Amino acid sequence: MADPQYRLEQIIKVLRDKGHRITPQRLALLKIIAKSEGHPSVEQIYEQMKADFPTTSLATIYKTLTLLKEVGEVLELNFATAGSHYDGNKPYPHPHVICTRCGQILDRKSVALAEISQEMARLTGYEITHHQLNFFGLCPECQKAGPG
Amino acid sequence: MADPQYRLEQIIKVLRDKGHRITPQRLALLKIIAKSEGHPSVEQIYEQMKADFPTTSLATIYKTLTLLKEVGEVLELNFATAGSHYDGNKPYPHPHVICTRCGQILDRKSVALAEISQEMARLTGYEITHHQLNFFGLCPECQKAGPG
DNA sequence: TTTCTAAAGATAATGATTATCCATAAAAAT
DNA sequence: ATTTTTATGGATAATCATTATCTTTAGAAA
Incomplete structure (x- = not known):
């Protein structure tokens, strides 16, 4: 921080x-x-x-x-859930883990996507500016609450 | 296909x-x-x-x-741009490359995110169900069109 | 046929975001 | 300082994708 x-x-x-x-x-x-x-x-x-x-x-x-x-x-996060969120401290792409039930958002250390990003650019001819890597699921608390 | x-x-x-x-x-x-x-x-x-x-x-x-x-x-794709898109042929997570100007969407072969996904689950206690990996930038045609 | 229930269709409601328009305040020019 | 210019703030309407509601219809089962 x-x-x-x-x-x-x-x-x-x-x-x-x-x-x-x-x-x-x-x-x-x-x-x-x-x-x-x-x-x-x-x-x-x-x-x-x-x-x-x-x-x-x-x-x-x-x-x-x-x-x-x-x-x-600032990094803007838009998931399927309504409403954007903003990260003013790490305004560069990094992975997030999102709970699809309560909406909690966790930051994760950046996976090595720089090379993959370059590879994508090379293969597609795109000029890639940024990326998103998000994992979705249930946080521990929501798991306890059971399905439903 | x-x-x-x-x-x-x-x-x-x-x-x-x-x-x-x-x-x-x-x-x-x-x-x-x-x-x-x-x-x-x-x-x-x-x-x-x-x-x-x-x-x-x-x-x-x-x-x-x-x-x-x-x-x-079916796989639902929601980017920042208004309006969802649907993939009925590859309904499992896979990377996309999206042109932020014309909206073109390319499919890419899946990067090895299964291990990373498991690692995320292990570290966070999440029960991860799916993920998104998207690269954004300008497609070759839009690059030709110049900035603006 | 009759009954039950899922699904279709029309339309209103929702909710986040953007556009519009005017008032205001900050910087630039005189 | 004063005036001029322009960016910004604020209020509110408009937009647009999506969802909810409610009624009608049609598929499946009895």
Whole structure:
């Protein structure tokens, strides 16, 4: 886990360098992202934002997250389940393990997909930019709860 | 590519064995799925269905696809781009290469993820049921078209 | 035939995301 | 400083895939 303060400055720098403004609202969202340990959903970020900015609009959350995604400082996770999640600490592809019942999301160390990715590019002629590797199943707790 | 006729009978058998009815509408959809070579979207399936059943409802398409997914005879692909796609010929996890501009979807041979999957299960205590491995980028044609 | 139940079809509802439009505030220019 | 320009915020409507609801229909069994 990176130091939230350092991570925050890192993201700010990237935004500044690309000519984007650091507004109070953005700063608040960046702080949330930088100190987040899991994979907060839009709704969760929205809730936290309202602590600092009670009038924040969901539209602003979406716009800022889209911006962060574009500059590569956040990783967007979309599974079949409704609602995206965001990882602001490891904005590069890495495997996830997702519980299909409770929705828990675990991070895993990156499997060696760099070579495989290059192989795919070579074979298909694609210019590959990123990838997803997700494992789905039941977490230990949901297994205990039994089928159904 | 499997023989469409054989694949069709295969799916029918699974549905019958699990006590589901083979209605004319379902049969029509199964034929579409069995002979499809790519990864048709709901909309594309819907269009083809209308040839045989002009009054087919989208709801029926969704219900049948959900059923096929449940019995494991179709693989559902959801990427960030809106709209799911379905693979009725290789209903087991395998890698895909997706063009983020034109939406082309390529199948790839399965990478050896079985061991990795087991390793994930061992380390996390999860009961892993399936996985996704997707590579994103620009296809050769879209590369030619240049950035933008 | 009659009965029972799954499935089809029409349509409304849902829910996440995006678009639109105006107000505002930050940076740039004068 | 003041003005000008432009990005951003906020409110809300629109979009779009998917799901839920409800009624009708048809397949299978008795």
